[in-house]
Amino acid sequence: MRKTIGIDMDGVLADIEDHILQTYQAETGISLTRNDIKGKSEEELFPDRAMVMKICNRTGFFRHLPVMEGAVEAVKKLMEDYEIFIVSAAMEFPLSLFEKREWLAEHFPFISWKNIIFCGDKSIIDTDYLIDDHCKNLDFCKGKALMFTAFHNVEKDHHQRINHWNEVSSLLKKLEETNLAIV
Numbered sequence: 001m002r003k004t005i006g007i008d009m010d011g012v013l014a015d016i017e018d019h020i021l022q023t024y025q026a027e028t029g030i031s032l033t034r035n036d037i038k039g040k041s042e043e044e045l046f047p048d049r050a051m052v053m054k055i056c057n058r059t060g061f062f063r064h065l066p067v068m069e070g071a072v073e074a075v076k077k078l079m080e081d082y083e084i085f086i087v088s089a090a091m092e093f094p095l096s097l098f099e100k101r102e103w104l105a106e107h108f109p110f111i112s113w114k115n116i117i118f119c120g121d122k123s124i125i126d127t128d129y130l131i132d133d134h135c136k137n138l139d140f141c142k143g144k145a146l147m148f149t150a151f152h153n154v155e156k157d158h159h160q161r162i163n164h165w166n167e168v169s170s171l172l173k174k175l176e177e178t179n180l181a182i183v
Contacts, residue, residue, distance in 0.1 A: 002083045004127040004143075005172075006117075007075065009088040009100060011133035012148045013108070014065035023055050037151040045151075056093045063099035067107050070165030075108060077169055085127060086111060089137075091120035129172070131162065144175060 010016045017034060025031045028051070037045050046052045055061060078084055086104060090096045097118055104111060117125070122132070123140035130141040131148055138145035138159050146168075147159035160175075162168055 002081065003129070004083045004085060005078060006085045006087040006122075006125050006127035006130040006132075006143075008122075008130075008132040008134075008137070008148070009086060009104075010062075010065070011150045012131055013068055013071045013075070013086070014062075014103065015068045016065055017151060019061075019065050020055065023058070023061065024051075027051065027055060034151065039151070039155050041152050053093075057095060059095060060099070062093070062096040063103055065103060068165060072107060074165040074168050076110065078172070079110070082129075082172075084111065084115060085125075086116045087122055087125050087127075087130070087132075088116075088118055089120060089122060090118035129175075131168070135159065146171070 007013060017037070021032050021034075021037070024046070032045075042052075075084060086108070088096075088100055090100055100118065101113075101116070104116060119125075122130070122137040126142045128143040129146055130138060130143060131146045132138050132141075133148045133150035133153055135147070135153060135156055135158070138147055145159045147153055147156065147161050149161060149163045160171070162171060
């Protein structure tokens with residue numbers, strides 16, 4: 001049986017950082033760069049929760065996220081050896097359900113609808129690996145937690161880190177070899 005990998009969407013497959021910064025600037029007139037937000041929590045960065053809800057509930061917000069560099073090629077390669085599941089929290093923003101599905105159909109059409117899991121709480125996910133940018137999801141991972149670097153987690157170090165999609169394949173190979181050596 002093939003090992004499984006759960007992969008988050010926002011901040012992992014989809015580059016939400018630039019998109020939300022541009023939308024936030026358009027909405028508030030406040031210009032922030034990736035360096036400005038590095039190391040800050042989402043709550044510190046956007047203390048006005050109503051503004052974040054307004055932005056994330058806007059029609060098209062999740063549909064038009066750019067794809068993370070290298071993600072499509074890396075996921076295709078991973079699918080040669082692993083069963084891939086897209087795991088995304090989509091319940092907080094109701095419009096995101098349809099928009100995320102449409103986004104996946106456009107950018108990752110090779111992933112079956114059977115391998116897409118939209119949920120509210122990722123602690124129910126039971127894959128061998130989980131690639132996510134939020135510790136709140138990784139801390140309860142039943143398999144090996146792999147933290148994809150994002151502005152809000154750069155100061156965290158209690159999970160194996162991934163900085164770019166070009167690192168994923170070699171990291172998984174190394175982890176698999178280490179597990180075989182232990183057994």
